[in-house]
Amino acid sequence: MSAAQKYVPGEHPDLKPPLGQTGLLFWLRTNFFSSTFNVVLTLVTLYFLYLILPPMFNWLFVDSAFVADSRVHCRELGTGACWGFIEKRFGQFTYGFYPLEERWRVNLTFLLFVIATLPVLWDNMPGRRSFLWFSLVFPFVAAWLLLGGFGLETVDTDQFGGFMLTMVIGVTGIVFSLPLGILLALGRQSNLHFIRWLCTGFIEFFRGVPLITLLFVASTMLNYFLPPGTSFDLLLRVLIMVTLFSAAYIAEVVRGGLQAIPKGQHEAADAMGLKYWASMRLVVLPQALKISIPGIVNTFIGLFKDSTLVVIIGLLDPLGIGRASLSDSKWQGLSTEVYVFIALFFFACCFSMSRYSIYLENKLNTGHRN
């Protein structure tokens, strides 16, 4: 640029920023090489990545055996991971002990689950309305497909296992704990003392007790409380406990969101004649839930991972299946592969939830300034 150009006051045009202030090189310089310390950090990080990544890649892919008959066979094929083990047990990891010839029902349920979830998560979906009806019906369809009856062979829930069990617990917990949690949060803010005490007591109880304790209560102690002769399904009891437990957490997250809504929003809604439920549904909750998204998803991710705790009361989630299969003498000593594999599954699920929540936050961002 030549010497500063003069403009008449009030007529200064918009100019481009000076050269070297935008673009890839500028970005690299400011983010990785802006100071001596930053340069050192960048180099040290690169060195560590160099140390870690190649061996990891070799173990996972290059030296690994994807098809093998036993551990010994694996070792002949390579020094890396023995994925052949996982490959042989994949069916069990996915379906637990669900009867072989009925596994298509699990697959179909999963497919329908994807179809039912899409319209809920994606509000620009073509024909969303009719799909939403299907989403409402889906839980019943899923229960029928998985449990059987009405023309299908019945499958007991103690045959559920693996990722399928994780999905059943995770999805049921998420679907039911969100509305319940919202109701609890509203109840805790209610002017009606009885409702407020009830909700507060519920939340504090379920938040104050470890989930494992609740699961033990579900698996053993409940039999003492229930009238003799009645028995209801262990998985159902677990589902109820998991739902109540995470509802208590959701309630507190949502309460935080509710408190962040300025009093003026309630007043404006009241002043225009909206009744309590209308003002909550149309004005307060949309804003409160938006603020609460990170916390809600955080709770969901926690719930999803905590579903592994059911292994303690004898349900065979992926960890249970993994432990059982490790005791096979043909495959002993392959715990790393099993846990890496399970970790990958959980990571994929939790990371997707996390990304979706970020997408949702961005979409709902309307430049709030209130």
Added chain:
Amino acid sequence: MNELDSAQSTQANMSISDQEMIRITEMHKWYGQFHVLKNINLDVKAGERIVICGPSGSGKSTLIRCMNRLEEHQKGEIWVDGVELTGDLKNIEQIRREVGMVFQHFNLFPHLTVLENCTLAPIWVRKMPKDEADKIAMGFLERVKIPEQAGKFPGQLSGGQQQRVAIARSLCMNPKIMLFDEPTSALDPEMIAEVLDVMVELALDGMTMLCVTHEMGFAKKVANRVIFMDGGEIIEQNEPDEFFNNPQSPRTQEFLSQILAH
């Protein structure tokens, strides 16, 4: 006094009927032990434009917030459009449908577009079909001169535009009374005029208005009565000319000298 001349010419258009819109008798309010409103007596006829002024903490906002039960009074009676305000939810809802309110901080719903802000109450309270509500809302947005912002979110508008949307939003409910709670206090000076213009037009159309404000120009131009409050009491009320030129109580004189000094 150019302002007053034009005031006289405009006031001719605004007629006050005998129909009683608000009657407040011997009303008291406490916040805990604190006596905020003391023995308030006030009658408002249809078509009246009342400006309420007074120092901060004098109870003027609280008073108009009692008129649609955003605040509860503990003693005395408040009748709005023939319905008494009590704890009865039915009465409260009926009154709130007929009384519009504009707040100091606009209180627009940030998650809804300007148009949705305006149609929310007509659709959900008046059970109006969406198309009709949209049409009415666009009409009022044109009246407040921002129809082109209908698709935007409140956070994208300036303060003055937001407040005009808030006024349009209230008008969409076709209210009989409009309450203004310091509508220009949170605005930059250059935006006050655009909001006041809308309010003046509203007054010219014969709307019954109660307005808590320090805009004395507005009071002189459109009010038919100015009320001065201090310490939770109505100290003095009079026609604007009398009120500004010949204030009776020493407290009113002091207040006026303070706000008109510069």
